[in-house]
Amino acid sequence: MARKTGSHSEITGPRVHAAAQRLFARYGYAAVSMRQIATEVGVQAGALYNYTPDKQSLLFDLMRAHLEDLLAAWRAESCPAPPLAALERFCRFHVRYHLDRPDEVFIAYMELRNLVPENFAVIERLRKRYETELETILCAGQAQGVFALEDVKLATLAVIAMLTGVTTWYRDTGRLSRNRVEMLYWDMVRKAVGA
Amino acid sequence: MARKTGSHSEITGPRVHAAAQRLFARYGYAAVSMRQIATEVGVQAGALYNYTPDKQSLLFDLMRAHLEDLLAAWRAESCPAPPLAALERFCRFHVRYHLDRPDEVFIAYMELRNLVPENFAVIERLRKRYETELETILCAGQAQGVFALEDVKLATLAVIAMLTGVTTWYRDTGRLSRNRVEMLYWDMVRKAVGA
DNA sequence: TGTCTATCTGAACATTCGTTCATTTCCAAG
DNA sequence: CTTGGAAATGAACGAATGTTCAGATAGACA
Numbered sequence: 001m002a003r004k005t006g007s008h009s010e011i012t013g014p015r016v017h018a019a020a021q022r023l024f025a026r027y028g029y030a031a032v033s034m035r036q037i038a039t040e041v042g043v044q045a046g047a048l049y050n051y052t053p054d055k056q057s058l059l060f061d062l063m064r065a066h067l068e069d070l071l072a073a074w075r076a077e078s079c080p081a082p083p084l085a086a087l088e089r090f091c092r093f094h095v096r097y098h099l100d101r102p103d104e105v106f107i108a109y110m111e112l113r114n115l116v117p118e119n120f121a122v123i124e125r126l127r128k129r130y131e132t133e134l135e136t137i138l139c140a141g142q143a144q145g146v147f148a149l150e151d152v153k154l155a156t157l158a159v160i161a162m163l164t165g166v167t168t169w170y171r172d173t174g175r176l177s178r179n180r181v182e183m184l185y186w187d188m189v190r191k192a193v194g195a
Numbered sequence: 196m197a198r199k200t201g202s203h204s205e206i207t208g209p210r211v212h213a214a215a216q217r218l219f220a221r222y223g224y225a226a227v228s229m230r231q232i233a234t235e236v237g238v239q240a241g242a243l244y245n246y247t248p249d250k251q252s253l254l255f256d257l258m259r260a261h262l263e264d265l266l267a268a269w270r271a272e273s274c275p276a277p278p279l280a281a282l283e284r285f286c287r288f289h290v291r292y293h294l295d296r297p298d299e300v301f302i303a304y305m306e307l308r309n310l311v312p313e314n315f316a317v318i319e320r321l322r323k324r325y326e327t328e329l330e331t332i333l334c335a336g337q338a339q340g341v342f343a344l345e346d347v348k349l350a351t352l353a354v355i356a357m358l359t360g361v362t363t364w365y366r367d368t369g370r371l372s373r374n375r376v377e378m379l380y381w382d383m384v385r386k387a388v389g390a
Numbered sequence: 391t392g393t394c395t396a397t398c399t400g401a402a403c404a405t406t407c408g409t410t411c412a413t414t415t416c417c418a419a420g
Numbered sequence: 421c422t423t424g425g426a427a428a429t430g431a432a433c434g435a436a437t438g439t440t441c442a443g444a445t446a447g448a449c450a
Contacts, residue, residue, distance in 0.1 A: 012427080012428095026308070027308060028223065028225055028308060028309065030223055030225035030226040031225040031309065033406075033407065033408080034407080034408060034409080035406085035407085035408090043427090043428065043429085044428065044429055044430065045408085045409085045430095046409080046410075046411080046428075046429070046430075046431095047427070047428050047429075049408095049409070049410080050426085050427065050428080054408075054409075055408065055409095110305060113221070113222060113223060114223065114226065150378075150379050150382055151371070151379050154371070154376070154379050154380075155383065157360060157363075157364050158357050158360060158380065158383055159357075160360075161356055161357050161359070161360025161363070162353050162354075162356050162357035162360070164356070165352060165353060165355075165356025165357070165360075168352075168356070169352050176346070176349070181349070183345075184345050184346050184349050185349075185353065187345055188350065188353055188387045188388075189387075191386050191387050191388075191389055192383045192384075192386050192387035193383075193386075194386055207397085207398095228436075228437065228438080229437080229438060229439080230436085230437085230438095238397095238398065238399085239398065239399055239400070240438085240439085241398075241399070241400080241401095241439080241440075241441080242397075242398050242399075244438095244439070244440080245396090245397065245398080249438075249439080250438065250439095
């Protein structure tokens with residue numbers, strides 16, 4: 001029976017994952033110790049094991065949650081539309097979503113090699129599913145003659161790399177607003193695909 | 196265990212850096228121990244300290260050497276040319292150079308956060324210098340009306356991110372030759388900048 | 391042959407690592 | 421008030437970390 005007031009588990013649990021997220025993003029999975037995470041949460045290291053079986057699961061859970069949220073958010077936002085409109089929606093969504101979640105994104109792209117093979121396979125499958133969402137749009141546009149692509153698969157990877165790169169330089173204090181960044185990236189993608 | 200002919204230091208030294216490069220690229224700086232590097236070289240851990248003052252210097256030297264080589268190689272290859280030709284040369288150079296040195300590139304992009312601040316500043320300055328090479332080309336083309344860019348600085352970052360992304364998926368055993376990959380990326384960049 | 395010296399070994403250093411667990415704390419229901 | 425049980429402590433575990441260093445080793449030179 002869960003304690004209603006005074007129970008810490010419903011508070012501490014999320015705090016453990018939030019602390020791990022912030023620290024993994026800043027210093028890297030391998031460079032962060034369980035004791036650092038515990039300090040950030042305000043408990044002793046042993047207490048973390050009430051909320052995760054081990055350090056690896058902490059990383060895996062963060063990455064899986066991020067990719068599942070990303071997919072769910074895109075599917076909630078996307079709707080049947082002509083390829084050009086669908087591509088614009090995808091680009092703006094991708095930039096906006098990634099700018100809003102820099103830590104999640106950073107971990108998902110940088111910590112793949114710290115996953116044990118079994119977890120890596122799960123994450124790769126999710127990442128591939130997201131890629132396929134874009135590839136499908138590009139394929140449709142190519143078939144309808146709206147885009148002019150020499151290689152749809154390469155274009156998919158090139159566009160995602162270009163868009164994701166925004167997280168490496170964007171700062172809220174910079175000269176460009178998020179809306180303008182969205183627009184500028186969409187403009188370049190539109191031209192890159194020949195539309 | 197025995198010196199075969201002459202001194203080993205001229206052989207072991209490069210081997211230490213080569214082993215560090217391979218292991219850092221595969222498992223990440225923080226996840227690789229000095230003993231793993233030593234095993235790869237075929238010596239005991241203590242012997243490494245004849246060739247590097249510490250682990251941090253091993254990482255820093257690899258990153259600095261990579262970026263200095265990159266800049267030198269580009270400056271050797273580039274020549275005064277109209278913006279469109281210069282951009283093509285840059286794109287093809289960047290893709291080719293990065294495909295030929297996947298380990299160096301991976302380390303340079305993934306291990307920035309493992310540099311102590313003083314070393315980070317040096318590496319960032321070198322990276323910025325390389326970025327400026329592209330930005331200069333885009334600026335010139337923009338001034339001459341050859342390119343149609345809304346924001347030259349963002350375009351610089353977007354193009355570099357797109358091109359560098361090639362290292363995350365390209366495999367020698369894949370369906371595309373290096374030459375074709377070079378060509379496909381150049382084609383997308385050319386369109387993206389409006390030329 | 392014997393000495394010199396660069397190179398490497400092998401053991402040791404103090405920390406830190408992820409993880410476990412018996413014990414304590416403390417709220418809430420009986 | 422008593423008591424059950426979830427949550428946290430704090431100490432401990434063996435293993436691994438980066439780094440140091442006295443001493444062994446063996447090619448080069450006299």
